[in-house]
Amino acid sequence: MTEHGPISDPDRWLMGHPADSPVPEIPEDAVGPGKWMLMHNDLTVAVGPWGVSFGANLTPDDTGIGTWSFEQFKKAMTEGKYKGMDNSRPIMPPMPWESFKNLTEEDLRAIYDYLKSIKPIENVVPAYIPPAQTE
Ligand code: HEM
Numbered sequence: 001m002t003e004h005g006p007i008s009d010p011d012r013w014l015m016g017h018p019a020d021s022p023v024p025e026i027p028e029d030a031v032g033p034g035k036w037m038l039m040h041n042d043l044t045v046a047v048g049p050w051g052v053s054f055g056a057n058l059t060p061d062d063t064g065i066g067t068w069s070f071e072q073f074k075k076a077m078t079e080g081k082y083k084g085m086d087n088s089r090p091i092m093p094p095m096p097w098e099s100f101k102n103l104t105e106e107d108l109r110a111i112y113d114y115l116k117s118i119k120p121i122e123n124v125v126p127a128y129i130p131p132a133q134t135e
Contacts, residue, residue: 001041015121017044017054046094052129053092061120073112092128
């Protein structure tokens with residue numbers, strides 16, 4: 001984030017939330033239905049009624065989508081399945097997968113081929129944190 005707004009960092013292109021970047025304290029009282037959702041200053045962490053989600057590593061490293069098949073990518077993008085696996089959890093906001101579910105096979109293939117062509121970056125993104133359970 002700069003004084004002119006966000007700019008992309010080519011050295012970290014699509015690597016998701018950096019593993020070594022601490023998450024500041026979250027003001028839980030501010031978040032919830034009818035209240036706020038929060039976005040971290042670097043735009044890679046979001047907090048809302050769904051919990052805390054971290055921008056995914058979309059680079060072709062093993063810690064990103066390096067081992068993914070096209071079918072996995074398609075399932076993630078069109079069915080909102082984490083890691084593109086049938087029995088995995090739903091992909092959380094703000095990932096707008098519902099907006100992608102009608103993409104053509106050709107467009108999905110083009111995005112997949114592009115992501116597989118960029119620089120692989122090793123980065124284990126922190127795990128999604130579900131909302132705190134209340135009594
Ligand atoms: C063409 C554009 C996009 C592509 C190809 C894409 C691709 C993906 C994929 C494949 C995943 C699943 C990663 C996994 O299962 O390990 C994911 C997760 C995610 N995406 Fe996107 N995405 C796009 C746009 C966006 C946008 C616009 C946002 C935010 C405004 C976003 C935020 C996220 C977040 C926060 C996650 C992690 C969600 C979770 O852990 O449940 N994505 N994305």
